[in-house]
Amino acid sequence: MEEKKRFIAIEAVLRTVDDPELPTVSVFDLGMIHEVVITGNHVAIQMVPTFIGCPALDFIERDVKQAVEAMDWVESCSVAFTFEEKWSTDNITDVAKERLKKHGISPPPENYQPGEEWTVDCPFCGSDYTSMENVFGPTACRSILYCIACKNPFEAMKPVVEYVYE
Amino acid sequence: MTAIESPKQALENQIYALALKDLLYQLADDDFLISFRGSEWLGLAPHVEEDVAFSSITQNTMGHAFLFYSLLEDLGAGDADKLAHARPAKERKNTVYAEKRNGDGSYLEDPYYDWALTVVRYFLYEVFKKVKLEAITNCSYRPLANVAKKVLMEQPYHLAHWRLWFQQLQEANEDAAARIQQRVEEAWRQFGDAFDLGPYGTEMQEAGLIADEETLWAAWFSEVQEVIQHMPAGPLEKQLGSGRFGEHTADLDHALHILSEVYNSDREAVW
Numbered sequence: 001m002e003e004k005k006r007f008i009a010i011e012a013v014l015r016t017v018d019d020p021e022l023p024t025v026s027v028f029d030l031g032m033i034h035e036v037v038i039t040g041n042h043v044a045i046q047m048v049p050t051f052i053g054c055p056a057l058d059f060i061e062r063d064v065k066q067a068v069e070a071m072d073w074v075e076s077c078s079v080a081f082t083f084e085e086k087w088s089t090d091n092i093t094d095v096a097k098e099r100l101k102k103h104g105i106s107p108p109p110e111n112y113q114p115g116e117e118w119t120v121d122c123p124f125c126g127s128d129y130t131s132m133e134n135v136f137g138p139t140a141c142r143s144i145l146y147c148i149a150c151k152n153p154f155e156a157m158k159p160v161v162e163y164v165y166e
Numbered sequence: 167m168t169a170i171e172s173p174k175q176a177l178e179n180q181i182y183a184l185a186l187k188d189l190l191y192q193l194a195d196d197d198f199l200i201s202f203r204g205s206e207w208l209g210l211a212p213h214v215e216e217d218v219a220f221s222s223i224t225q226n227t228m229g230h231a232f233l234f235y236s237l238l239e240d241l242g243a244g245d246a247d248k249l250a251h252a253r254p255a256k257e258r259k260n261t262v263y264a265e266k267r268n269g270d271g272s273y274l275e276d277p278y279y280d281w282a283l284t285v286v287r288y289f290l291y292e293v294f295k296k297v298k299l300e301a302i303t304n305c306s307y308r309p310l311a312n313v314a315k316k317v318l319m320e321q322p323y324h325l326a327h328w329r330l331w332f333q334q335l336q337e338a339n340e341d342a343a344a345r346i347q348q349r350v351e352e353a354w355r356q357f358g359d360a361f362d363l364g365p366y367g368t369e370m371q372e373a374g375l376i377a378d379e380e381t382l383w384a385a386w387f388s389e390v391q392e393v394i395q396h397m398p399a400g401p402l403e404k405q406l407g408s409g410r411f412g413e414h415t416a417d418l419d420h421a422l423h424i425l426s427e428v429y430n431s432d433r434e435a436v437w
């Protein structure tokens with residue numbers, strides 16, 4: 001039972017560690033936490049990277065480690081990225097999707113199939129009358145779009161899903 | 167071939183380890199040089215949206231190179247930064263076509279870079295990268311198979327970008343189409359070494375690491391011919407030599423000199 005409480009406490013902490021490029025969106029809600037192992041007073045966390053070229057990964061690693069080590073019973077925390085698991089935009093939680101919209105970023109489409117045409121609704125007014133301005137945005141995971149209905153530029157997370165072999 | 171799960175297991179077989187490392191050097195050096203040439207375009211791309219797109223692709227591709235160097239680091243080849251910055255030209259395994267200068271001039275002074283070369287090079291290279299990684303996704307070395315699958319989830323965005331540029335310029339006007347065609351003909355003379363598997367090619371295949379050269383080439387050919395309107399006759403040639411065997415041009419020395427300048431100014435610096 002004590003064990004279970006510790007896991008719940010760690011999860012609560014991980015919900016407070018934000019992606020440095022997406023304030024208020026936690027690494028937990030982005031679906032980046034793969035596994036948490038507690039051995040005595042040591043915590044080992046395995047994370048899945050979003051985009052490989054993402055320069056924020058080092059900061060995320062540091063922030064997670066610091067946040068978990070700040071818990072009074074934790075002596076040390078190690079964080080490692082694994083490639084055994086593939087991060088997909090399907091891992092993003094509903095909480096994160098709502099928060100992304102508040103930043104003017106549309107969440108990725110649900111049940112996206114590779115190669116499928118990809119439509120994005122405006123995060124501000126919800127209109128689907130939008131145009132893709134640039135698939136590549138300020139970070140590897142985001143694109144730049146424009147809403148013709150409310151005349152606002154906005155961003156959207158690119159769908160990234162498991163690769164399908166022909 | 168049974169699956170090899172860890173670096174330790176890979177190092178137990180000397181031939182396997184040699185073949186695996188050579189393949190990793192090819193993958194790492196290709197992405198590293200191609201993204202270095204991409205980085206030289208920063209601020210010079212034809213328009214601002216392209217500047218954002220190209221630098222994003224370049225940054226992500228540099229991330230792919232770093233991953234392949236990290237797999238080498240895990241195999242005891244040395245620190246990833248050092249592998250990227252401090253190896254002499256003769257030890258590099260990238261295709262010579264990736265090291266080719268963007269054009270005349272330099273980044274700081276009169277950069278007369280050629281956009282047609284860039285569009286052709288990146289399109290042909292991204293198709294090649296896709297084909298090669300697909301031939302690796304089920305390979306015997308599990309850590310590499312996992313990385314290949316991960317890279318293939320991101321790379322379709324890069325390939326789609328360059329395919330679109332290629333198609334649009336090819337159909338734009340006579341001048342654009344002629345410039346593209348000229349660079350395609352040039353690529354046919356110089357890109358052949360990309361398909362070489364190098365001195366350990368046979369061992370790579372026996373180790374279940376990758377398909378044979380002919381299979382890679384055929385998959386690449388069928389994909390590019392869907393896009394290129396006037397396919398050059400004849401096979402790809404290796405006019406500039408084969409980078410897989412450590413043969414390189416003066417353009418690589420030029421690239422290594424520039425890209426290692428900061429690294430060499432303070433090799434112990436922590437970033």
Ligand SMILES: [Zn+2]
Nearest residue numbers: 122125147150
């Ligand atoms: Zn709108």
